Amino acid sequence: MAVLPIRTVGDPVLRTPADPVETFDARLERLATDMIDTMYAAPGVGLAAPQVGVGLRIFVFDTQYDADDPTSERRPLVVVNPVLTPGPGVQDGPEGCLSVPGLYFPTPRTLAASVSGVDAAGSPVEYSGEGLLARCFQHEVDHLDGTLYLARLTGDDRRAAQAALRDGPVDPAEAEQAGRELRSLRRSG
Numbered sequence: 001m002a003v004l005p006i007r008t009v010g011d012p013v014l015r016t017p018a019d020p021v022e023t024f025d026a027r028l029e030r031l032a033t034d035m036i037d038t039m040y041a042a043p044g045v046g047l048a049a050p051q052v053g054v055g056l057r058i059f060v061f062d063t064q065y066d067a068d069d070p071t072s073e074r075r076p077l078v079v080v081n082p083v084l085t086p087g088p089g090v091q092d093g094p095e096g097c098l099s100v101p102g103l104y105f106p107t108p109r110t111l112a113a114s115v116s117g118v119d120a121a122g123s124p125v126e127y128s129g130e131g132l133l134a135r136c137f138q139h140e141v142d143h144l145d146g147t148l149y150l151a152r153l154t155g156d157d158r159r160a161a162q163a164a165l166r167d168g169p170v171d172p173a174e175a176e177q178a179g180r181e182l183r184s185l186r187r188s189g
């Protein structure tokens with residue numbers, strides 16, 4: 001088990017499109033395992049390789065796990081070389097990012113989405129969902145394209161995000177509290 005340091009906004013790796021994975025070996029499996037450990041430790045519902053400083057097209061996710069519920073089961077999934085297919089509908093709920101700690105802004109996304117690709121062993125996988133899961137797919141594939149969710153914000157939310165980033169890093173205790181509040185908001189619907 002290895003929890004890796006998470007790169008934060010301002011780090012060039014987060015603005016750099018990641019390369020397709022071509023070699024499926026023990027190193028890739030280890031990267032996936034470490035990314036899963038890092039995601040749960042944060043805690044977060046998804047994590048893309050550039051966030052741990054690796055420019056490869058791989059992300060991990062688990063939108064069902066509830067970090068505040070000790071009985072919650074972990075079911076981590078890995079997608080390598082994902083192809084995103086946006087579905088119908090729109091949603092505009094709050095979105096956050098482990099690389100932009102403590103901040104959440106309403107972010108327009110499609111309501112449904114699916115991803116296809118392969119797992120860390122190279123076997124084909126495909127996942128579809130709505131709501132938080134669809135938001136997660138769009139957010140993580142954006143990371144692999146070198147795009148942060150901040151770039152998706154519009155109007156006042158965009159201006160608020162720019163102002164918050166100018167104010168500098170959020171206090172870690174405040175960031176944790178904000179994360180807890182967002183998770184409880186999601187549980188209530």
Ligand code: NI
Pocket residue numbers: 096097098099139143
């Ligand atoms: Ni993110």
